[in-house]
Amino acid sequence: MKAKVLLSLILLYGGLTAPVARADDAAPTASPAPASCELPAYLLTSESPLPKVAAAVKAGRPLEILVIGSRSTTIPSSENSSYPARMEAILKEKLPPSEEVHVSVEIQSKRTAEEAASTFVKLMEAKTPTLVIWQTGTVDAIRAIDPDEFRSAVTEGVAALQNAGADVVLMNLQYSPRTETMISAQPFLDNMRVVAQEHGIPLFDRFAIMRQWNDQGQFDLFSPSRGPELAKQVHDCLGRALARFVFDAARLEPAQQQN
Amino acid sequence: MTIADQVTGSTIAGAAEAKPAGTKPRAAAPAITLPAIGERELRLDLFRGLALWLIFIDHLPASLLTWFTIRNYGFSDATEIFIFISGYTAAFVYGRAMLESGVVIATARILRRVWQIYVAHVFLFTIFLAEISYVATRFENPLYTEEMGIMDFLKQPDVTIVQALLLRFRPVNMDVLPLYIVLMLALPLILWSMKWRPDVTLGLSVVLYAVTWEYDLYLSAYPNGFWAFNPFAWQLLFVFGAWCALGGARRMSRILSSRVTMWMAIAYLAASFYVTLTWYVPQLSQFTPKLIEQWMYPINKTDLDVLRFTHFLALAALTVRFLPRDWPGLKSPWLRPLILCGQHSLEIFCLGVFLAFAGHFILAEVSGGAAMHALISLSGVLIMWGVAWVISWYKRVADKSGAKTKNAVGNADLAGGG
Structure with a gap:
């Protein structure tokens, strides 16, 4: 009797764990979003569409995404954990397997929006992405560039990217509580919002998103830790949020959900 | 009630320039009017004190209290x-x-x-x-x-x-x-x-x-x-x-x-x-x-x-x-801390900036969290009040026992405003 119970327990246990184990095996590609990435819907949606992305996916053409960023686009010495790489992985999961997704990254280290924008024509000749995610503002905020100049630089940059035939998503600054007393982010956040509104392009509000995580205690962004762990987790969540944001803005249909 | 605009500006300006000190320009019917001496506008102090508190809270990282600014x-x-x-x-x-x-x-x-x-x-x-x-x-x-x-x-x-x-x-x-x-x-x-x-x-x-x-x-x-x-x-x-x-x-x-x-x-x-x-x-x-x-x-x-x-x-x-000038609430002890802070605005402003730095520092180094945040905001405001009280004590008591006090005209605190 006892043996029977034990046996059934073992069987039950095995039956329960088997799918879990399988999911674990597939973790690098199909992991469910960790609870800590949770965000209110309004931070992940945009009224502005991404028509070219939608068209490319519909036609089954490969989706070329270019992330133009700065040092906060990457994590020193762990490129594969940075948000562009995470976004690529999640997008591949979400889209049908036949859909090719390539994400390339262009780092414009220590360049203001104006300096970065001046390279866009050449950059867009070299690569012809469907979607450009332009992350900017930090260097301008650190150097306290005139917000009006910043706004016109972003406007010009967006125009150059659009003229080259790409959809554009703007991404603003990181929320950095430790340097809050030293960097005045607000004018730059405001101006990016204005440009996005004027051009009808989606704005990925990285600042509000990270602040949300910090306020809810999901991440301690004050942490002085020197290890890359926190950065990896934050970038993972950012990548997921960004993928969902792009997906939503382009009004894409999710692939037949496996789970 | 109306001001005496009729006197031509050039004569007044000229008189003031010619005899800068020691003249009594009042005799020349100035183009501006001032309230009587000693009449202190408590509303000004009240709102300046309020502004100082709000500036302090706005300088701290955003929190629940920020919603009151x-x-x-x-x-x-x-x-x-x-x-x-x-x-x-x-x-x-x-x-x-x-x-x-x-x-x-x-x-x-x-x-x-x-x-x-x-x-x-x-x-x-x-x-x-x-x-x-x-x-x-x-x-x-x-x-x-x-x-x-x-x-x-x-x-x-x-x-x-x-x-x-x-x-x-x-x-x-x-x-x-x-x-x-x-x-x-x-x-x-x-x-x-x-x-x-x-x-x-x-x-x-x-x-x-x-x-x-x-x-x-x-x-x-x-x-x-x-x-x-x-x-x-x-x-x-x-x-x-x-x-x-x-x-x-x-x-x-x-x-x-x-x-x-x-x-x-x-x-x-x-x-x-x-x-x-x-x-x-x-x-x-x-x-x-x-x-x-x-x-x-x-x-x-x-x-x-x-x-x-x-x-x-x-x-x-x-x-x-x-909020009329003679609103009795201005004399109430509940508004006293605000008014006190407003009366020593330069000192309290600087203190507020310093406290915001210090508050940031504590939040970053010791611990974050809403409770700590509220505690820092509250103690910041209390410290501002306390220091304002000490400053006015100095003015009232400590300085008075020395030489003859400055006259009201030169009182920099009233002009304050830092």
Whole structure:
């Protein structure tokens, strides 16, 4: 009797764990979003569409995404954990397997929006992405560039990217509580919002998103830790949020959900 | 009630210039009027104290308390209140000095005040330098390597410190004092001109404001950029405050008490509240017409956007209407802490900036969390109150036992305003 119970327990246990184990095996590609990435819907949606992305996916053409960023686009010495790489992985999961997704990254280290924008024509000749995610503002905020100049630089940059035939998503600054007393982010956040509104392009509000995580205690962004762990987790969540944001803005249909 | 405008400006100005000190310009029927000596406007102290508390809370990282600060409910914020009241009190005190002791004496007193504010600013900068150096050496989170670029200026302390002394290098949250220094430096000129023709002076101030917007005047900053509060634009509030102090407020009393003004102010405040709401509830913004949005944004704080200025005017109009000068509540012990802080504004302002630094530091180094945050905000306000009390004790008791007290005219605290 006892043996029977034990046996059934073992069987039950095995039956329960088997799918879990399988999911674990597939973790690098199909992991469910960790609870800590949770965000209110309004931070992940945009009224502005991404028509070219939608068209490319519909036609089954490969989706070329270019992330133009700065040092906060990457994590020193762990490129594969940075948000562009995470976004690529999640997008591949979400889209049908036949859909090719390539994400390339262009780092414009220590360049203001104006300096970065001046390279866009050449950059867009070299690569012809469907979607450009332009992350900017930090260097301008650190150097306290005139917000009006910043706004016109972003406007010009967006125009150059659009003229080259790409959809554009703007991404603003990181929320950095430790340097809050030293960097005045607000004018730059405001101006990016204005440009996005004027051009009808989606704005990925990285600042509000990270602040949300910090306020809810999901991440301690004050942490002085020197290890890359926190950065990896934050970038993972950012990548997921960004993928969902792009997906939503382009009004894409999710692939037949496996789970 | 009305001012004695009939005397030609040139004679007064000429008389004042010819015999700067020792004259009794009052005899020449000045173009400005002042309230009786010793009559202290507690409402000014109250709202300046309030502004100081709000500035302190706004300088801390956002928290629950931040939702009580007025910038979340309309375009303008505590800075407007602060600069306006500073202009008002400065004109009130030094305007009297100018009438009674002449231009030279008044200018000398103003310059002494400017020096005090300057020293206070340099003191705060030193503390900031210590904080930023600490963060630079201790904080190496790989998530924020880019943001640490802000520390680059530490590589050239020689240049940075000289630029800070020239008021060209100003860290975040340290922009108000330099603005105040420049405005106070201009005060002798403003008062001298007000003595001649207050309305013309106010008109000139509006012209300068308009020219600033049209031709984009600004003061450059180090290492690049510009002053975060453009003095050429913000002078409008300061001069307007001075104009109100020197009789303008009384002349406007009919406008202020009219119902039309009241409803216009209420309508404007409601509209601006709605716009602010769309910043926090973005879903609402679809109900705002695109055209209005494009016309309205960006609302420029650097150059004191007209929307901000009008918002302040609307607030002030309602305050003056619903809070009479002799409101008994002004004497209540509950408002005493605010009034005390407002009466020693330079000291308390500096203290507030310092406490905000310190609060940041504690939040970052010891622990974060809402409870700690609330505790820091609360103790900050209590410390401000305590120090204000100690300062007034010094004035009342400690200083009195020494030599004969200064007369009321030279009381820098009333002009205060740091």
